[in-house]
Amino acid sequence: MPRPATQDEYLASLVPDSVKGVSRRTLLRGALGAGALLATPSLLAACGGGSSSSGSSATGTVTLGSNQSDAVPKAAVQSMVNAFQKANSGLTVKINTIDHNSFQENINNYLQGSPDDVFSWFAGYRMRFFAKRDLAGDISDAWKGMSGMTDAFKKASTGDDGKQYFMPATYYPWAMFYRKSVFQKHGYEVPKTLDDLRTLGAQMKKDGLVPIAFGDKDGWPAMGTFDQLNLRVNGYDFHVSLMAGREPWNSDKVKKVFDTWAGLLDLHQPDALGRTWQEAAQTLQQGKAGTYLLGSFVAQQFKQGAEQDDLDFFGFPEVDSTIGADAVEAPIDGYMMSKRPKNEAGALKMLSYIGSPEAQNVLVKADPSVVASNGKADTSGYTALQKKSAEFVASAKSIAQFMDRDTRPDFASTVMIPAIQQFLKNPKDIDGLVNSIEKQKQSIFAS
Known part of the structure; x- marks a missing residue:
């Protein structure tokens, strides 16, 4: 089963003829190698x-x-x-x-x-x-x-x-998870844009909730936040190209991702580096947090039955109207x-x-x-x-895997995990952060 000669032929070969009426051309606008497409x-x-x-x-x-x-x-x-x-x-x-x-x-x-x-x-x-x-x-x-x-x-x-x-x-899928009962109790509406998310987060704070549960003790969960922001700020094609080592990490585009993230950190659960994803998920389960950006495995921390039935999600909101919000991650x-x-x-x-x-x-x-x-x-x-x-993934126009799956394993584990954790400790030195990432990337991807 040889790979087609051109990238466009290859991408077309990945996509079934139709998914709920969506054409081959519109379902996927790019892919990183064989593993970037998922169809329901x-x-x-x-x-x-x-x-x-x-x-x-x-x-x-x-x-x-x-x-x-x-x-x-x-x-x-x-x-x-x-x-x-x-x-x-x-x-x-x-x-x-x-x-x-x-x-x-x-x-x-x-x-x-x-x-x-x-x-x-x-x-x-x-x-x-x-x-x-x-x-x-x-x-x-x-x-x-x-x-x-x-x-x-x-x-x-x-x-x-x-x-x-x-x-x-x-x-x-990865998405923003929440408890329906919590949203209903406070009259919250699902945010469509980043500004909507900020407004919702501010209201959640007033209501005594942590707007976004967050735990990165194990290093990899925060990769999902970077991915969502990069997909929304710069688009799918740039994201997969960056993961493949074809884009500079110290570019203005990547700096904008970290700048945007820094502007959202006040909505995140503090002291994330001392908390596992399971512990963060439990704050959502207990009704102490309003949302949680994670994979649907967050449901593992909810009891089967009424608790899991109360769990719902929405895609990460739009950041740039020219980019949209039609790219998702589905490992x-x-x-x-x-x-x-x-x-x-x-x-x-x-x-x-x-x-x-x-x-x-x-x-x-x-x-x-x-x-x-x-x-x-x-x-x-x-x-x-x-x-x-299943419906969420089927409706996506572009589907990524996850940072530590879409890039080299050694780059993900030895460079990006410590880099993102350093950012969470000190979100003010973005220039130094991205320059360090780029230097290490050049060395690893050259091998």
Whole structure:
């Protein structure tokens, strides 16, 4: 499956013919490599037919390295593994769960050491990065005959060499989350512009609420705030070009993003570097914060039932009317195979299963904060949040993954995490900040 000759041909190949009446041309105005597009699976025609027969004679033990360490996704993975073992009596899965952040920070050493047969990871640049460096196994056999997966998802799983290295499981959007009951109680309206957000934030302060819950102890959550602002201030095309290392970080455009962010910090929950995203989410859950910019996994901190039914979201408001607010982030989570798995047949069998609607039905039922990637998954039991997430992504004209997925892993972890945290400590020295980022970027992207 070679990449088309031109970028326009490539982008067109990612987009299905229609999504709720939106044409190929208008749905996506650009993409960063194979992983930048996501289309809502339940609304799109799928490629392929029948079930994959990969690993049909597989037996023995398959080891699974999982970064799903929080309670809800951890239980969802266990439920999926239980279902897989039930359907494949000759195979046993041993799960090796590692703290989410530790897993990401040590992924290079992990893959170069003695990795598990199958491991959880992300679509996009990060998948291709390890495939290109020969640290991941070719799972094209697991894709043979795959039913229900769109061409867009297959593209998102394909390395630079045209082979598949990733099996999508679920996806989720990033947005501004809030409790409907809190908005109703105070008569708040969803902000359409940045000025509206500032006005809303000021009123929330008067009402004794934290306008925007915020926690960046782990480093990566604040990347989402930068992404949303950059998408709104400079647009999608500039954003993905910046992530790819093709734009200078010390440009006026990037400075404007940080300037805009600095002007919003008074609405953010203070002392963010000492708070995890889970702790910040709990302030939203407890009705102490009015909104929270995060992925829909924020729902994991809400009890299933009435609490989750009270959770809603809106896209980050418009900053520049010439740019609009039609770009969103919707990261794809899934699984890869190590370069030399001890049980390759078993690993391929499991990866084929992970891509199936049966496996994803189990995942999204156990974790209502995510949406299935397989178009044949059962959506009848979706919560209101899952349904809205699918519609939200389908209506977007441009879709990014996330900073630490759309750029080089080493740049994201060694440069951007400390840089953004430094900004949060001292938002006044933006010139020094961006000059430092640019200098480090030039060194890393030259390697």
